[in-house]
Amino acid sequence: MTAAAQPCRAADSVLAMSFEIRTLLREQIPACRQALAAGFGYDSDPDDEAATERFDAIFGTERAFPAFDGNEIVGTGSDLELNLTVPGGAQVPMSGLTIITVRPTHTRQGVLTAMMREHVDRARKRGEPLGGLWASEVPIYGRFGYGPATLMHGIKFDARLAGRGGSEPGVTVRLAGGDEAETVLPQLYNRAMKTRPGMYKRSEDWWKYRLFHDPEKHRDGASALRHAVAERNGEPIGYVTYRQKASWDLLSEGELRIRELIPVDDAAYRALWHYAANIDLFPIVKYWSNPVDDPLPLIMRDGRTVVTTDYSDGLWVRLIDVADALVKRSYSGTGSVVISIADQFCPWNEGTYRLVIDDGTAACEKVAAEPDVAMDVNTLGAMYLGGRDAVSFARAGRIEGDAAAVARFGTLFRSSPAPWCPEIF
Ligand SMILES: CC(C)(COP(=O)(O)OP(=O)(O)OC[C@H]1O[C@@H](n2cnc3c(N)ncnc32)[C@H](O)[C@@H]1OP(=O)(O)O)[C@@H](O)C(=O)NCCC(=O)NCCS
Numbered sequence: 001m002t003a004a005a006q007p008c009r010a011a012d013s014v015l016a017m018s019f020e021i022r023t024l025l026r027e028q029i030p031a032c033r034q035a036l037a038a039g040f041g042y043d044s045d046p047d048d049e050a051a052t053e054r055f056d057a058i059f060g061t062e063r064a065f066p067a068f069d070g071n072e073i074v075g076t077g078s079d080l081e082l083n084l085t086v087p088g089g090a091q092v093p094m095s096g097l098t099i100i101t102v103r104p105t106h107t108r109q110g111v112l113t114a115m116m117r118e119h120v121d122r123a124r125k126r127g128e129p130l131g132g133l134w135a136s137e138v139p140i141y142g143r144f145g146y147g148p149a150t151l152m153h154g155i156k157f158d159a160r161l162a163g164r165g166g167s168e169p170g171v172t173v174r175l176a177g178g179d180e181a182e183t184v185l186p187q188l189y190n191r192a193m194k195t196r197p198g199m200y201k202r203s204e205d206w207w208k209y210r211l212f213h214d215p216e217k218h219r220d221g222a223s224a225l226r227h228a229v230a231e232r233n234g235e236p237i238g239y240v241t242y243r244q245k246a247s248w249d250l251l252s253e254g255e256l257r258i259r260e261l262i263p264v265d266d267a268a269y270r271a272l273w274h275y276a277a278n279i280d281l282f283p284i285v286k287y288w289s290n291p292v293d294d295p296l297p298l299i300m301r302d303g304r305t306v307v308t309t310d311y312s313d314g315l316w317v318r319l320i321d322v323a324d325a326l327v328k329r330s331y332s333g334t335g336s337v338v339i340s341i342a343d344q345f346c347p348w349n350e351g352t353y354r355l356v357i358d359d360g361t362a363a364c365e366k367v368a369a370e371p372d373v374a375m376d377v378n379t380l381g382a383m384y385l386g387g388r389d390a391v392s393f394a395r396a397g398r399i400e401g402d403a404a405a406v407a408r409f410g411t412l413f414r415s416s417p418a419p420w421c422p423e424i425f
Contacts, residue, residue: 024064035073039101057205065118074106077115082200087415088330095123097133129325131318147382148313150198159277163301168271181227198419238268254282293418315421317381330360340371373401386415
């Protein structure tokens with residue numbers, strides 16, 4: 001990789017500083033880790049070789065695009081080589097934007113904008129039609145063509161009220177130790193991943209250094225991670241990974257904090273939730289990211305007590321190559337729609353596309369025709385995985401078109417199950 005950008009300078013600010021996007025060298029990783037920590041407000045020890053190794057294994061240097069002011073790293077950014085499951089089950093190359101920070105001394109001078117330019121231009125050259133990210137704050141990424149494509153619920157329930165004691169015929173659940181979990185969990189995840197738009201395959205290093213790396217400082221006073229595996233006839237069919245946080249008052253009010261619950265079928269799903277609701281001394285069950293179409297209240301005795309504690313966006317998607325991305329997913333039914341796309345940041349996408357769908361499979365071409373619906377590319381990104389409601393976007397003024405055309409567009413794009421991304425990257 002070569003140094004990629006022209007030196008940039010914010011023109012109209014007394015605080016203006018120069019910066020340029022450069023290659024990240026292996027020996028600069030400690031400084032990059034320091035800059036990242038400064039951006040997200042935690043402490044990092046530059047001499048921690050193990051942390052440098054983990055960073056190198058997870059993010060590497062090849063795809064990084066840090067911003068330098070002289071010899072100082074003032075912006076951190078990279079993207080991960082991911083393959084996103086889209087409606088229909090195809091895995092589509094996605095450039096997963098990550099570790100984005102700008103030093104407080106250099107914000108609002110275009111550093112992020114320059115890094116975003118690198119991100120989309122490089123992804124386009126590599127032939128990755130999608131970009132993906134998790135946003136720390138909503139207002140940051142819409143201007144760069146990203147829209148929130150998966151949603152999630154934070155949930156909480158008291159199993160003493162919601163219902164303890166359920167079980168799933170034919171399915172048993174048992175605890176798996178570290179070594180076994182390291183083999184079985186990735187296999188189960190890879191099976192589940194193919195059935196849920198919004199999930200993507202994790203690399204071996206990701207499993208090792210992100211999922212199974214479990215230092216005390218990540219536990220927030222709770223236990224180490226536990227892994228419980230559901231089985232049918234001795235065959236693993238799902239898992240739940242969680243921590244326990246004991247709490248003693250008049251009664252035991254311990255918390256079970258679920259990190260991820262990944263079933264490969266519905267029986268495994270029910271068995272894992274029954275297991276989670278049945279752990280003595282830990283009746284308060286919390287899950288930070290439950291799919292929005294999750295039927296949990298329906299399997300508990302008192303579903304009303306399963307409380308949604310927050311409702312949030314998850315994975316944001318950007319179509320870096322609109323036509324290529326559109327033909328890679330499948331659709332609901334048969335029909336056609338002509339879509340006008342505005343895309344200031346990636347002008348090669350601007351134009352009008354005719355999408356012709358035959359029994360779920362799409363053909364797409366740029367046309368000089370009157371559009372049925374018109375939108376910014378960030379709205380198309382939000383709609384892409386099939387989990388958002390076109391009529392709501394139209395009511396919000398973000399999709400133009402008559403009501404029938406908006407409804408047709410929305411019906412074709414709708415997908416089930418709801419897209420869901422279980423992991424922040
Ligand atoms: C978010 C962050 C990376 C922005 O970097 P930056 O270099 O200041 O961004 P830019 O100067 O390129 O800003 C581009 C535009 O986005 C706007 N913008 C940037 N960050 C914004 C924010 N947090 N909220 C609202 N608008 C923001 C700018 O005002 C600017 O708008 P304009 O073009 O209309 O003037 C930086 O504030 C940061 O490091 N924040 C803390 C870490 C973080 O949240 N990282 C993101 C992880 S997903």
